Amino acid sequence: MKDKFFFEKKILTVDKLFPEKSFKAKKKIVSVKTLKNADKDDLTFYDSKTYINHASSTKASYCITTSNLSKDLPSNIEKIIVKNVLYELAKTLKKIYPSADIDYPDLSLKKANKKLYKTVKFGNNVLIGKNVKLGIGTIIGSNTIIEHDVVIGKNCVIGSNTILKNSIIGDRVMIQDDCKIGQKGFGFIPNQNRNIKFPHIGRVYIHDDVEIASACTIDRGSIDDTVIGKNSYLDNQVHIAHNVKIGSNCMIAGQVGFAGSSSIGNNVSIGGQAGVSGHLKIGNNVKIAGGSGVVKDIDDNQTVMGYPAIPLKEFIKKRKK
């Protein structure tokens, strides 16, 4: 399951991808991964000091980076020095994964074949793509679309009018009506008159016993995955951007939004309409009051409120002034 991959991929050697650069070893690129997840023969990228620890220990063979940041990388990695890392990364991803930058609807969808999925119950007009795996006892509501290669575990209940793509879903997961899970995130390189769309080759990984209420949107990861941990519950109209990691046993109330790449600990509870900015680290057992706007990291066991969110005690003191 860990290696399940959803996108068309071209096998290219590194010198074909970067013809203007020179390399010691002109290997085929196996995949493009984050500093942390990359392995031998993978291409990675390093664009921010935030990830310096992962940079120094990455196992990738090739890394797109800037001249300045390149010093943090292992000596044996081949560095591809550029001015704008994300721009070069987007262009490179497009060459390797030519159809991951636009969400082309799956045209392989067919009405659910009950002979193929004998232990699954379907509503009307359920549309299933190629190679979809559905666990025993799972029920899928009417008009729901499950695109190619999606994996759903045992005893799940998927509501009606829901769309799942590029996703791996555990056991006993409940997804209510009209959720959109696995679509491309909001990532692009701004460019006057024609932005450059950032290919999204990640997935959505939903662990066992998760419950997702109606009308939520969960974008797939760009390079990494978007993850919802075991037994976490989401209320209606929650929006989860690309690469967000949510721990286990979290409670996320209605209309909460997460910007990209933030990671949320375990046992976190978030009140309605709160927002969490991008690239933050929220600890375990954190409580975020409804309507708060979180713009910086939060340590374990904190309760915060306000816009920008501050510890609850400070918030109350400030208001008394």
Next chain:
Amino acid sequence: MKDKFFFEKKILTVDKLFPEKSFKAKKKIVSVKTLKNADKDDLTFYDSKTYINHASSTKASYCITTSNLSKDLPSNIEKIIVKNVLYELAKTLKKIYPSADIDYPDLSLKKANKKLYKTVKFGNNVLIGKNVKLGIGTIIGSNTIIEHDVVIGKNCVIGSNTILKNSIIGDRVMIQDDCKIGQKGFGFIPNQNRNIKFPHIGRVYIHDDVEIASACTIDRGSIDDTVIGKNSYLDNQVHIAHNVKIGSNCMIAGQVGFAGSSSIGNNVSIGGQAGVSGHLKIGNNVKIAGGSGVVKDIDDNQTVMGYPAIPLKEFIKKRKK
């Protein structure tokens, strides 16, 4: 209509439900209702001093409560003393209503039978469950799903891609595209690794002349109903949680959210993206500015703004400091 009920129900005597307790009268439980709505032979629950007035006058025969709160109840009611009222209530509901804790999609849906509903107009692929009642002159858009036992009045217009379940809808109600109405609310007993899902046996009750714009979510009540009063209008992407009561002639702008069990008076207007916390009482003729976060009760005729929302005059004074 008042007694329309949507869930499978088992007839059980109180001693079967609570074998470790002793009772004077071992009656069959007719229903589980709130303190206020319960009648003879009903089971109710009392878990918060907020409802002390209803507790002292309830007509229920049995009540789940704590040792401490039990003193507020009438002397003739049989008290079921527990430590965690909602936990015991959830377990009991699950025994009586075994399928109300998960939104199993209605597998009885069939394409709309025009012979059965001669005075109704349907788009393509409209799916209708068993025992659905549709009033004269009503129009229903394509791909819309109306699950079993739903009642819709006369001259309504229901848009496309909308899902209605566990709901009773008046006359001349307009519901635009892609609304989700009647699904389970966000209620569960937190429990490491496997939360306990709270059965939702309530309904959504929408009165005459209501208009609901696109992509709204309105959860059904848990024990009580969720209610939208006559001639109230909701804009796009509004979220209404379980048990919320909205009065008549209200105007609720886009992306407003209500947490559970709050009650809103008549002639209330709420600006875009405002949020109302749970278990609050908002009076008549109240105005809530866009973006506000309401965290306490509001008296009649008040105008409030801010996060937390305060009277408009105070808000302006504070900002001038």
Next chain:
Amino acid sequence: MKDKFFFEKKILTVDKLFPEKSFKAKKKIVSVKTLKNADKDDLTFYDSKTYINHASSTKASYCITTSNLSKDLPSNIEKIIVKNVLYELAKTLKKIYPSADIDYPDLSLKKANKKLYKTVKFGNNVLIGKNVKLGIGTIIGSNTIIEHDVVIGKNCVIGSNTILKNSIIGDRVMIQDDCKIGQKGFGFIPNQNRNIKFPHIGRVYIHDDVEIASACTIDRGSIDDTVIGKNSYLDNQVHIAHNVKIGSNCMIAGQVGFAGSSSIGNNVSIGGQAGVSGHLKIGNNVKIAGGSGVVKDIDDNQTVMGYPAIPLKEFIKKRKK
């Protein structure tokens, strides 16, 4: 394309519309338009000093206005003096455009006829209305509904479960899953027990290279159009109310909401969950921080934050107190 019109229209002379008024010339009304867009033989309306510049130069033949405001209009225009301009306008629109006040679902929809659209690719159960125009190379996902007379340009990708009506869409536009575009906006004349629904005869105009993520709602204009400028990108769950104009090259993050009739410049970026009130003018190159609530006009090149939003420097200074 500029004259593409989506609603049934009755040809009526001005004296039939306002029998209690007297007119010099009893002409047929060609259309109802804004002060700025109206031409000879059109009816317009003037209800707020905000539009005084457009009032003095309008080319309309007839104008509904108040006694007080009527002085700002050209001397040769025939003035229809009333107490409540919007109320009279709503009643008049209803006479000329009898079906624009309710979103009746399009009952002319049929499964996409591949012979009619040979250069277009369709998923399953795509429903297309009469006179729909689809450009070469466009792809449309499953269960998507495109109502009568909609125009979509070349090489567009429209996701699944999306609904388009009353809209004109350029080339290379990407609209992801479950968007609702072109429905009626949130406009009505409040009236105890039975509000008066305001007919919406405008359209949604989406320019080339726009990208709209999942679950967005974009209401059509009331008298004017709603417009999204070239190469602007919207994230998930964005709500755009009637008559809003968004410039080109804008970036609008998840769950942002716009109230009606605001105009946004070019190169504007807006963070997640921000809200923009109605009838505002936001300049070019403006940056609005996530979670902000914008309640007044913003000049070009400003960065604002907070609720209500103020220039970033002021926001930081205030917080340090």
